[in-house]
Amino acid sequence: MLKTKEALVTAFALFSLFFGAGNLILPPLLGFKSGELWWLVAIGFCLSAVFVPILGILAYAKLQGTIFDFGKKVSPTFSLVYSLLVYAISISLPSPRTASVTHEIAIAPFFQTSSLLTSIVYFILVFIFVLNRSKILSIIGKLLTPAIILILLLIIGCTIFSFDISFGNTVFTNPFTGGILEGYQTFDAIGAVVVGGVIIVSINIRHHSLPYDNKKALIRKAGWWAGLGLLLIYSGLIFTGSLMHGQFDADVSRTALLSGISIKTLGNTANMFLSVLVSLACFTTAVGIVTGTADFMQHLFKGSKQAYLLTAITGCVLGVIMGQFNVGYIIAVALPALMFIYPITIILILLNVVPTQLASPIVFRAVVITTIIFSIPDFLGAIPSLALKEGAFSFIPLQQYSMGWVLPALAVFILANGVAKKQMNK
Structure with missing residues (x-):
């Protein structure tokens, strides 16, 4: 019973790790554009956004190490450069994207303020939390994910039972690879490499006397359960988007589509609630990314507090600069970097598995x-x-x-x- 309970707790932690609020905006529009081939797009998306990241966790279970260990067989220099590049991308793109998502979903529909103001206030708060490492974030995180999942399941269920099962035409030349490339934008494979070690460390602390094989089995079981949860939610959101082909303009944005679907299925009150939850979840993600990057630099400079502080400041300044742009622009800017770093990350994960x-x-x-x-x-x-x-x-x-x-x-x-x-x- 204890093993099953521990596996479930670990699986939920992994699910929360990968199920970033920014990822919510990707599957609905993907489904909206995929039409009758939504299932083929979903397979491609889940391959790069679910299967590969979960393999990354399994690789961590095998290595019992850190991000350096993923590339150490190539060379220590490569491993260091790769780690620095991954962290640089993390604080420059997915972290600012959380501010942009927050503005478009929770601020812009209700207040006539600029995205720059939202970005400044947002990252001032991020900086305060990074310096204080408040436990409130972990408490909020445990409550946020179940609430978001519940609302999403209601949206998916209401769509299936309230809308006709009919589909439009796909806009993808190749739906399968289109899904794979959109899965890059979740940053989940990079997330597995960057923060997957946190799960390993937590298990080692809580179960230090547990044999290595037992720890590996626990992580493996939890990994596949978390992957199944992600597969169901992502596929459900893609399917939901595919049923909305006649409900929105063809050029609808990712955030507008998610908000629009929630209004059509659950009403304005639920949409406001979802907006607040997504914003808080975005905030915890940004704090986690900046904190993780600052921790890495502090470790690199032999425990220097100045390195931690400077990295936190740099991460928040980059967040303000990039976070004022709309989500679509940040995704477009991220594409070249992802086209280079994602294949390398996938290969490192596979070679370690x-x-x-x-x-x-x-x-x-x-x-x-x-x-x-x-x-x-x-x-x-x-x-x-x-x-x-x-x-x-x-x-x-x-x-x-x-x-x-x-x-x-x-x-x-x-x-x-x-x-x-x-x-x-x-």
Whole structure:
């Protein structure tokens, strides 16, 4: 009974970790655009936004380490650069996005104030909480997630039973890869690498006498349960969005669609309640990101309090600068960075999950370097100002789907294992 209870508690913690309020705005619009192929889009989205992040937690269970351990087989220098890059992206994009979501969902519909003012006040409060590390956040977090889940389940249920099961036409050329790439915007795979270790540390503290295999089994069970919960919620929201094809304008924004669906299904009062909950959940996410980044820099500079303070200030200033822009703009700005860092993160997670004999240092180096090289065209192609000639990298398999790194990484993984095996047999 204790094992089941612990697995459920851990699963709920993992669910809360990944189910960021900013992620709520992604699935409904994805479904709205996917039409009758919503299920194919949902599979792609859940592959990159659920399956890979959960594998990241399983990798942590195996490693029992930190973010440095994910890339240490490549080299210590690579691991440090990768860690710095991931944290830099985290405080520059997903953290400010929480302020933007808060403004568009909870402030703009009710108050005639600027997004800059919202962003300034928002990150002043974030800075205060980061410095004080208030336990109120963890208490609020435990209450927020169940409340948001309950409202979302009501929205999904009301939609299914109140609206006709009919679909529009999809706007995606390739719905499956469209879903995968939109899943990048959840930042959940990066989240697994950045803060997944918190779960491992918590389990080690609470169950320090528990054998390694038992801890790993506990995390594995909790990981799959959390993944199932995410799969159901994300799929339900995508399906809900797909049924709304005739209810909103084709150019509706992500935040407007989420608010509109909640009004149509639950009414204005529930929408206001959802707005408050989403805003608070966004706030806890921003505090968590800035605090985690500041902790990392403090550890890097041998416990320096000045490093912690400067990082917190930098994170909040970046939040004010980026947070004043609308959600759509931040998502567009994030795309090039995600097209580069996400494939590397996915590969590091997969290499740390596969059996150790298939992931020697030689294999790690070869596959990661290959992924970096073949992610560059996707990175360049996502920068509009470069105006690359269409089809410039079409000779790379799957490049037209922004997945040009997949087959080269797989081929090098097989070849590198063959080389490693020959070296062992000599």
